[in-house]
Structure formats: structure tokens, C-alpha cells
Amino acid sequence: MRTGFRVALLAGTCLAATPAAAQDAELEARLDRLETLVMGLIERLDAQEGQMEANQAESAAAAEAALAETRAMQARQEELAAQIEEPKKQEDKGFRVGNTTVSYAGYVKLDAISQRTSGGQVASGSIVRDFLIPGAIPVGGEASGWDTDFNARQSRFIFKTSTDVGAEHKLNSQIELDFMVTPNGDERISNSYQPRLRQAFITYDNWLFGQTWSTFQNVGALPDSLDFIGTTPGTVFERQPMVRYTNGGLMLAVEQPETTVTTPTGGRVLAGDDTLPDFVARYNLGGDWGSITAAGILRNLRITDDDFGTGEDSALGYGFSLSGKIALGDKDDFRFMGTVGDGLGRYIGLNIVNDAALDANGDLDPIFTYSGFAAYRHLWSDKLRSNVAGSYFKADNPVLLTSGAVTDESWNVLANIIYSPSRPIDIGLEYMYAERTLESGESGNLQKVQVSTKYSF
Template sequence: MKTMMIKPLVIAVGLTMSVMANAQSSQEVEQLRQEVQQLKALVHQYAQQNQTVQANLNQLANTAVQPPVAQKASTEKRGLGMTLGNAEFNLYGNVRMDGSYQIEGGAKDMPYNQINGVALEGNAENSDRFRSTLAATRLGLDFKTQVGAEDVKGKLEVDFLGGNLDSLRIRHAYLTYADWLIGQTWSNFAVPDYMPETVDALAYAGGAVKRTPQVRYTAKFSPQTNLVVAAEDPKDNSITQRLPALTARLNHQFADNMSVSARAMGHEKRINSDEEMAWGVGLGAKYDVTPSTTLKADYYHVKGDSSFVSFANKGVAVTNLDDKGVITATSAIAAQSEFDSITVGLTQKFNEKLRGTVGYGYMSFDQDADYLAATPADKRTGVNKDLWQAWANVFYSPIKPVSLGLEYVYGERTALEAATNGSNKGEDNRINMVAIYNF
């Protein structure tokens, strides 16, 4: 561009000198003046064009060196993934702090549900008391590797809710291959899928949070229907056993917004040579009324067992125990407990950060005179006629890894036999709180 500008200038200067040296007439001079003016205009035009082109080049250069817009980093954490050899691992867990203010009731010094043993009115109630723990803090490891044409998957998960809420315990520890599962995980009979959400880590009356060692097989009839059968060790410490419990669960998805589960359980209870069959059935349903509103309900009828559904009376009453309540060589089964239970709840998701649940749970036990008579006299106020609890909670997640929960629960238990002061009812009136950080 500079060369194009200089050339017209040189021509103009040369013409001017020629005019001064060889001017012959005023007409020639005037003509030369006009040509000079034209050349000046041409130079000015070239200068303007040069400025425009240079500005465009500068703009293109600036655009080329602009760094790309940085994407905002996600705050969500989904564990720590790694690959070793042909195996994939994912480490996950949470830090969880639970708190509970017992307005009325309470017996054990723990911040979790104890409705089946809540103190009867006027009998050593632990009212107006705050408790807290981090025992539900959890650590888990998922892993997967390929063997032949199939994946072998597994899970190992622990928390600190063992013993007196301060010792490590196994929650899940299992392997899966094709349609088989071997290890410990949620019971095939007492599944938590249809239980309304609670802040309380141990759920409420009518709920079940049972994990058992088991061998499980899943038969898939269609994408919507499958049958799961299992042999489980219910670990019922109140009785001996020769065989594992057999459980079956039929799952069906009616539509994208509704699923149901029908379940059955059978288990031999044995004291010395005395044997009785414990059994139970269950039915659960989940229905998404709207994309943000979910209804859950779960029902059980069980006879002779207390190991699967939480807060039940002991499955069997045993005769001829020693003075410490231990089974002796002459002990036998006197009677079996039988009960019905139901839980129902509605969860509403208000937005991505806030949701809430209202729920109700109820358990009703048969009033068996033989069962009560076989129970030691000092234990009879602990045998329940019915239990119920109602609760309402909210969960708030200000950022993805953090969840804060607040819950109010009120419940009552009615004992089959009254205490010495004549009271046969106990209250559970509590406020629960939880703070969870997931990683």
C-alpha cells in the first residue's frame, strides 16, 4: 500500500517541475494544475483505502488471538474413578451428621427411631433431650471388570452404625455376574424402594432397612417384568435355624410413571426339635403423579418373623428360658407373632434444590394370649399391640454435594400389657436434623 501511495507523488512532482521549465502557455499551465489536483485526490483516496484495510486486518488479528470462553466448572462430585489393569473402580461416600431433639419419649440414648421401645408415659422417659452422631457417615467402592463376554461387578460399602453407634459395620459387600448376585445387600423381601423418604436413617413404623447375606438370581421376562429369587440368612439372633430363608419378588413396570413389586418369604424357625414355619407377603407401589410429585406405598403381612420388617415384636415366644432369657435344652416354641403393616407417603419436588415428604406408617399385631403368657413378666410391657408414626420433612441442597434436612415426627405405641402405673401408651415426639456432604 505504501508503494502505491509514493508512485503517484513522484509522478506529480515530476510533472510540476516539467511545467515550470517548459511552460509555453497559460492554457498548458492550467491543464497541468488540474492534473495535479486529480493526482492529489487519487492519493487521498488511496490513503483512506489503506486505513480501512489496516483496520480490518487489526480486527481479524485481535479475533484470532482471543482465548475460548472457559466453561464453568461443575460443582457436582461423583466419586473418584480409576482404572487398574482391566478393572474400573469408583470411590464414593458421604460425611453425615444427624441430630435429634426428643420432645417427649425416647428410651435408648440414640438419635434414631425407637418407636417399638419408646418409654411408656411416666416410666423413665427421656424427654427434652438433644442427641447427635456422625455414625451414618458412609464410604463405598464400586468396581467392574470383564470376564469373558460378561462383566463382573461388585460393591463394598461401610458405615459406623454397628454396635453402640461407634463401630464399623458392613452395609453392602457383593459380586454380580450375569443374572447372579452373591454377597450382602438389601433383602429381596424387605426392599426400601417403596418406603417414603425420611431424615431418620432407620426409617419409621412399617418400614424395612434390612440387608442380608444372600445368593440371588434374576429372571428377566421382558424389559418391564422380572422375577428375583434368593436364599437369605436373616440373622435372627432370637432363634436357631437349619436352612436359609427363601424369598421371591416379582417386579413390573406398568408405565413410565408406575412400578409395583409383589414379594413372598418363607423361613423355618427352630428351637431344639420344635419347628414352625415363618412366612410373609408384601406389596409395594410407586406412582409418579406428575414429574415432580411421587406417591409411594408398601404393605406387609408377616407371621412368626421379626428379622425382616423393622420394629416388629419377636417372631416367636419361647418357653422354659433361664433367668437371663437364654434358651435351654427344654425350651420350645409357644406361639408366633403375626402383624400387618403399611407405609404411605407423598414426595413433592419444588425445584432443583428443594423437596419435601409427608408420610404415615402403621403396624398392628395380633393379641395372642399364648404369646403374651410365654413372654417373661418383666418383658411384657415391651410387647406391642400397635405402632404408628406420622412425619413431614424438607431437604434443601444449596449446592450439589450438600444436602440439609429437617423433619418433625410424632408417633405412639400401645403395649399389650400396662406398666405398674397403669400406662400402656408411649409417645415419640421429635425433631430430626441432618447435614450430608456427598463425594
């Protein structure tokens, strides 16, 4: 295009400057000068065009760099927003003191429970009348009538804090109280119960320090039940002090050790001589379809001479648990847990059996167990839902060392319907049947009808 412009300019100039009949030397000289002038002009135009292209390239590079910087700033802003999201949520329910946001949560719950047992009477005021404890279902006695109790002991209060320590770090804490399994209460005059510490922990970035649910337990898989746990025989259930590191779906923890031992008469001894913590590794995988958790645990079970007078001994305990919550359609879900291992006693079903027994030489013999549960939740509407669930526990007790008075297996089933007239209120009705069988073959069952009203805040 530039070449055509040059030719046209030169031709037009020559035609304008040359008479039709004049071909003398002066005209030739003028044409030479004019051609030189035109070529210089063309060179200047080329130079200006090149400079314009260079300027355009430089401007484009600057614009691209500015765009990248803007995107980086946006990403940083999003990161900062995520870091302050939890304090903002907490501030909605609390208040700010200096650079710390203090918030609260919890619920008030009334339970009305009527239950009967086939193998003996449960004493008034016993925690066995508050929620299912499989290892305490009476066996071998006379059947009881239906015993009815009202209590609000499961009501819970949670304090949370979130402290601003700069954009690079997160510092939070939580303390949680309720009134379950505490002494000095009564059903005669005041129905007063002492508060107890459930959870108390600090989180700093990826680290947790304090008391909370064991890393070996998946709380997210628990069924939607009115009973305190629900599928207790098949459930990993443990709350204890620990140090935990979390990175994405990976969780690694060292947790409080405690060895429970079955004596030759079927009794229980807490040795208290542990030297190594329980080691737990866990991985969580989730998506729109639900979530699955795999967890493994290693334990060092230990006794010394002051426990049984038989000398010092230790044994390896281990276990594996797979659990999850799977979405079924838009609203329903299926929840499950399966656990197997040796020396897991105190982690399963509220310590249905112990971690180990003593053999004839006074050495520890870990007790092998397997357990699990399954639960299905169906939403009839936005305000009405139902749950059905069942669980099972089995122990391979060394009977020659434990006697026939220890639990061999336990199982239960439950069904409920829960109505929520408004979002924070649940009103439910639940029926449960549970059974316990000893190594001797004796068994006992428990039937329970529970009505609960719960207000979450």
C-alpha cells in the same frame, strides 16, 4: 414393448433393402436371410435382458444380506456398549488397575437431633437417640425433657469394582461401610465410632453372592426422610447374606435364616438352630408411571432342646409384601408398602416383635403381623422439596404366652422440608411423632426434631 421394437426393426430393414418395383427371387432370398439375422439379434437381446434381470436380483439379495449383517453388527456393538457402561461410570469416580476399574461413592451427613419421650428417659449414647426404633420407645416411666445430640455416624463410604472378563460376562463387587449402631463411641472427648460392614457382595451376570438388602425389602419405595429409615413401624427392613438370581423383573433368593423367639416373660432368644434358609421370590414392574414390587417369603422357624429345654420344634413362617413408587405429575410421587404374614417378626420395623412365642408344650407359635406406610413427596422447585409420611404396625401376640409386656402396635408420622442449594447438598428440617402401645395397654410416645446436612459424592 419388445414386440413393437422387433416389428419396427424388421419393417425398416425391408423398406431400406427393397426397391419399389423389384420382386425377384434374389430379393426374396435376401429378405429371408435378413429376417433370420434380425430374429437372431432379437434372441440375443432377450438373453442379455434376462441375464441383466438375474444379475439385478442377485445384487439385491447380496445388498439385503449385507444390510442384515450390518444391523447385527450394530446390535452387537450396542450390547457391548451396555456391558461396559457401568465400568465407564465407575471410572469417572475412580481408577483402573489392570482389567479392574475401582470406584467409590457415598456421603457425609451431620444430624442434629432433639427429642423427648413420654414414658421414660433414653440414656445418653443410646442408638434410640440416633434414629427411630419403635420397639424401644420407653413405656411406663416418667416423661423426659428435650435431649439434644449431634452426630455424623450415618456418613457412608462405598467401594465398587468392575472387572473385564470378556464381552460375554459381567463381574462386579461392592463393599459399603458406615458408623451406625457400633460400640465404643463417646460424646465426651473424641466422638469416635467404629466402622461397620453394611453391604459386601459380588455380582456375576444374573447372580449375586454376599450381604445386601433382603430381596423381601423394596429399598426403592422408602420415603425421602432425614431419619435413618423414617416410616420404620411399617417398613420391611433387613440386610443379610444371600444368594440371589435375577432375570428381568424376577428375583429368586435363599437368605440367611434366624429365628427370634419370645419367652414367657416377654424376653427375646435367638435360637441359632436354623437348618433351612429363608426363601424369597419377588417381581418388579416399572415404567414411566413408576414401579411396583410384589414379594413373598417362606421361612422354617426352628428351636432345639438346648434353647429352652423343651425339645425340638419347627414352624412355618410366611409373608407377602406389595410396595411401590407412583409418579404424580412430572415431579411429585407417592410411595407405599403393605406387608402381612405369620412369623415375620425380625423383618418388620427393626424386629418390633419376634417371629414366634412358646406355648405350654414348648412348641413354636408364629406371631401374625400386618404393617404398612404411605408417603407423598412434593417438589416446590428444583431446589426445594417436602415429604409427609405415616406408618402403622400391628401384632397378634398370643398374650397368654408372651405376657403383656410385648408391643401390640406402633405408628408414626413425619413431615420435612429439604433444600438443595446445589445438586449434591441437602439441608433439611424434619418433625416426627411416634407411639408404641403394649399388650397391657400402656403406651409411650416420642417426639423428635431433626436438622440434617448431607453432601453426596
